[in-house]
Every structure is written in structure tokens, then in C-alpha cells.
Amino acid sequence: MAKKESAKKETPKKESKVEKPEKKGLNTKVFLIGLPLFIIQLVLVYFITANFLVKTVPVPPGLDKQANKEKVEEDNEDNEEEGEQKIFTIKDLIINPAGTSGQRLLLLSVGFAVNGEENVKKIEENQVILKDVILNTMSTKTLTELNNREIRDSLKSEILHKAKKAMPKPKIKKVYFSKYVLN
Numbered sequence: 001m002a003k004k005e006s007a008k009k010e011t012p013k014k015e016s017k018v019e020k021p022e023k024k025g026l027n028t029k030v031f032l033i034g035l036p037l038f039i040i041q042l043v044l045v046y047f048i049t050a051n052f053l054v055k056t057v058p059v060p061p062g063l064d065k066q067a068n069k070e071k072v073e074e075d076n077e078d079n080e081e082e083g084e085q086k087i088f089t090i091k092d093l094i095i096n097p098a099g100t101s102g103q104r105l106l107l108l109s110v111g112f113a114v115n116g117e118e119n120v121k122k123i124e125e126n127q128v129i130l131k132d133v134i135l136n137t138m139s140t141k142t143l144t145e146l147n148n149r150e151i152r153d154s155l156k157s158e159i160l161h162k163a164k165k166a167m168p169k170p171k172i173k174k175v176y177f178s179k180y181v182l183n
Contacts, residue, residue, distance in 0.1 A: 095134075109177070109179035
């Protein structure tokens with residue numbers, strides 16, 4: 001037995017140290033797991049932003065589908081009348097937008113296109129009515145609505161629609177903004 005013990009002592013045990021080689025280069029796990037997760041995050045952020053955070057542009061009252069149909073019909077009627085187009089301008093209206101408490105102002109000049117000189121004279125005589133329509137319409141709009149360039153055409157349409165209701169006799173064909181300054 002003594003031989004066995006001495007034999008065990010004489011033979012040194014071999015330590016098994018397996019050295020792993022260092023990996024250099026790209027890890028495939030990053031591409032297989034990380035990239036799809038990143039794409040999913042991008043898609044989620046897009047849908048959250050598009051559906052919840054971004055406000056949609058409201059359609060001003062009176063500019064629904066029925067009003068657009070009426071506008072097209074009125075434009076067709078106006079095209080039947082012949083005559084030279086004249087523009088009557090109301091200059092430098094100062095408007096206090098909604099929710100600004102007088103801290104911000106809109107400087108606005110508006111032109112109204114009509115046929116013939118006699119219609120310009122009718123509008124000139126009743127320009128107070130048009131000024132009232134413009135002031136009432138624009139003062140109900142907030143700064144965000146007035147700053148949005150896409151809404152300006154709908155503002156023109158809204159003013160045109162209300163002006164035609166207030167003054168049906170001189171057929172107003174179009175509304176132009178010649179000055180539009182927010183301060």
C-alpha cells in the first residue's frame with residue numbers, strides 16, 4: 001500500500017487549464033436580437049407620436065363637406081358672370097388672437113375680388129360689415145392656428161363664406177391676404 005501512496009505522490013496531477021481564444025470582430029447576437037428590437041422601438045415611437053402626441057388640424061366650423069359643395073356651386077355661378085375683376089382691399093387690421101390677453105397681435109390686410117367697378121363701390125360703402133366679419137373670424141383663432149400655413153387657405157374660405165352671407169349682393173369671388181404679420 002505504501003507503494004500506491006508513494007506512486008500517487010510522485011505523479012503530479014495535471015491541471016486542466018483550457019484557454020479560450022479571445023473573439024475579435026462583431027457579435028452575431030447583437031445583430032440577431034438587438035437590431036430587430038431597435039426596429040420595433042422605432043416603429044412604436046412613430047405610432048405613439050403620430051397618434052397621440054401630434055394634434056390633428058381641426059377643420060374650422062362651416063367648412064365641412066356640405067360647405068365645400070356649396071362653394072363649388074357658387075364658384076360655378078360666379079364664373080357665368082362676365083366682367084373685369086377688381087380687388088377691394090381692407091388694409092392694416094389689428095387683431096387680438098384668442099387666448100393671448102392682448103400680448104400678441106395679428107396685422108392683416110385683406111383683398112376681396114369682385115367683378116366690375118360697381119361691386120367695388122358697393123363693398124366700399126359697406127366695408128364696415130366686411131371688417132366685422134374679418135375681426136370676428138380671426139379673433140376666435142388661437143396662435144397655433146394662425147401660425148399654421150396649412151390653415152390659411154381654410155381661413156380665407158371661412159372669411160369668404162361669412163362675407164357672402166353678410167353681403168350677398170356684390171358677388172365676392174375670392175379672398176386674398178396681402179399682409180399677414182404675427183407679433
